[in-house]
Amino acid sequence: MFGTRKEREQEWAAFEAEALPLMPDVYRVAYWLVRDKETAEDLTQETFAQALKSFHRYMPDTNCRAWLVTILYRLNGKRRMKLGQLKLVEDTEEQIAATVAFEPPIPQNLKDEEIIEAIRRVPAKFAQVVLLTDVEEFSYKEAADLLQVPIGTVMSRLHRGRRLLRQELSGYNAHGKIAADG
Amino acid sequence: MDCRELKAMMDSYISDELLVETNHDVLRHLENCPTCRAEMSANRSLKAQLRKSILAAEESLADPFFVNRTMLGLKESALSPGFFERLTGGRHFVARMTVVGLSCVMLFVTGLVFWMGRTQNSPFGALNNNTQIAEAVRASWEELTSHAVGDHENCAVKYNLKEDPITLDEAAQKFGAYNKDLDKVMMAAFTKADNIEVSRNVEFIESHSCIYEGRRFAHIVVRHKGKIVSLLMTDTDLPSDNSGIQTAVYDQAVRAAGFLAGHHAVFIVSQLSDKENVTLAKTLAPAVRAHVEKPTASYRRIKG
Numbered sequence: 001m002f003g004t005r006k007e008r009e010q011e012w013a014a015f016e017a018e019a020l021p022l023m024p025d026v027y028r029v030a031y032w033l034v035r036d037k038e039t040a041e042d043l044t045q046e047t048f049a050q051a052l053k054s055f056h057r058y059m060p061d062t063n064c065r066a067w068l069v070t071i072l073y074r075l076n077g078k079r080r081m082k083l084g085q086l087k088l089v090e091d092t093e094e095q096i097a098a099t100v101a102f103e104p105p106i107p108q109n110l111k112d113e114e115i116i117e118a119i120r121r122v123p124a125k126f127a128q129v130v131l132l133t134d135v136e137e138f139s140y141k142e143a144a145d146l147l148q149v150p151i152g153t154v155m156s157r158l159h160r161g162r163r164l165l166r167q168e169l170s171g172y173n174a175h176g177k178i179a180a181d182g
Numbered sequence: 183m184d185c186r187e188l189k190a191m192m193d194s195y196i197s198d199e200l201l202v203e204t205n206h207d208v209l210r211h212l213e214n215c216p217t218c219r220a221e222m223s224a225n226r227s228l229k230a231q232l233r234k235s236i237l238a239a240e241e242s243l244a245d246p247f248f249v250n251r252t253m254l255g256l257k258e259s260a261l262s263p264g265f266f267e268r269l270t271g272g273r274h275f276v277a278r279m280t281v282v283g284l285s286c287v288m289l290f291v292t293g294l295v296f297w298m299g300r301t302q303n304s305p306f307g308a309l310n311n312n313t314q315i316a317e318a319v320r321a322s323w324e325e326l327t328s329h330a331v332g333d334h335e336n337c338a339v340k341y342n343l344k345e346d347p348i349t350l351d352e353a354a355q356k357f358g359a360y361n362k363d364l365d366k367v368m369m370a371a372f373t374k375a376d377n378i379e380v381s382r383n384v385e386f387i388e389s390h391s392c393i394y395e396g397r398r399f400a401h402i403v404v405r406h407k408g409k410i411v412s413l414l415m416t417d418t419d420l421p422s423d424n425s426g427i428q429t430a431v432y433d434q435a436v437r438a439a440g441f442l443a444g445h446h447a448v449f450i451v452s453q454l455s456d457k458e459n460v461t462l463a464k465t466l467a468p469a470v471r472a473h474v475e476k477p478t479a480s481y482r483r484i485k486g
Binding site: 106 | 227232245255256257260
């Protein structure tokens with residue numbers, strides 16, 4: 001942030017009103033992205049520091065949450081690149097698709113813990129799309145932009161992610177066998 | 183639209199991604215197809231349940247202290263003057279420029295020395311912005327806590343303050359209405375506590391408003407389990423927070439438990455265990471927060 005004190009105060013006031021209330025949301029997205037509290041806190045802090053620096057680029061009254069989560073995803077990409085975790089691998093969606101043809105019924109009266117455990121067991125690539133669209137309520141286009149994949153990929157991952165979640169909740173693993181804890 | 187076509191669109195319908203016309207086609211099919219209706223209903227219900235479970239999950243919730251500290255760090259970072267403004271703003275411009283000139287010369291000389299091979303490592307490594315923010319926030323809280331501990335030791339234990347304390351009533355007039363009856367509020371909270379050890383075992387000694395290291399505290403001194411305990415309340419710029427109690431240990435003996443109440447930080451400082459300090463803090467927190475939120479507690483914030 002540059003400029004006079006008055007300009008900085010005005011920009012801070014706008015940032016405080018638009019971006020800061022979204023910190024718990026951004027933390028939640030970060031947590032379910034990396035599944036680790038400390039890393040999620042680091043990413044959230046870095047996201048807001050970056051957002052503050054470039055807040056002049058943010059268009060008022062547009063989707064601030066999507067903007068912040070985009071920064072979060074970019075920073076996580078860089079973090080994974082540094083850790084050597086970001087690899088370009090062959091898309092295994094087709095292989096997984098072949099294993100999830102069976103659509104089990106959804107059990108009734110599910111507990112929160114059962115659902116949380118089930119989504120944890122869904123492969124990250126599919127769980128991410130389910131979480132972004134079903135929990136965070138991002139549109140297909142927003143999810144595609146965040147993940148830097150085509151909308152069609154978002155749709156297919158969402159379909160498979162939801163189906164895998166149903167399987168996990170029904171006590172079936174991806175191979176159609178009863179899960180150990182099911 | 184037949185069942186096969188509907189299944190292909192079910193995900194997009196649930197995600198509200200279909201065109202209005204297509205939505206109508208889906209609805210028409212659902213009206214006449216109980217199988218697809220049941221399938222759709224189950225999928226929508228699962229989506230809602232997943233959202234509810236994730237939003238309520240403990241691991242999804244950010245630590246309030248983390249949020250507050252980050253917010254404070256960002257605020258400091260946002261409002262601190264830029265380099266040019268610091269250089270040119272205010273009085274003593276010539277003196278500032280002289281200092282800058284000398285600094286430049288020193289930097290040049292230092293750089294030359296390094297270049298000449300006297301050392302391999304540059305001492306001017308780039309500072310990580312996030313580290314600075316985290317450090318600034320941590321430092322703010324640690325400074326508050328250490329002042330509270332210092333006030334406890336120099337006022338309640340040794341009576342070694344530079345300035346005489348004033349009554350809470352006088353402090354209420356000069357520094358904020360929240361001082362008024364703060365001691366009564368705190369003692370009432372202890373008396374009403376569910377924990378018998380607290381309700382029957384906290385003895386009031388005295389209350390006043392005092393200054394330690396330039397920071398003013400409302401200071402209530404009590405005795406609990408044979409130890410002197412200071413209940414200290416001071417102004418802070420940390421954002422308001424309604425949960426979380428932080429503890430700190432000084433010299434392995436004096437321990438502090440702190441929490442935020444509106445624009446105030448409240449500390450329990452004593453030689454009790456962390457657990458006992460936290461119990462006292464948890465007993466006080468709701469009453470103190472209610473007290474500072476009362477309209478009559480609005481005040482001019484004056485430090486020192």
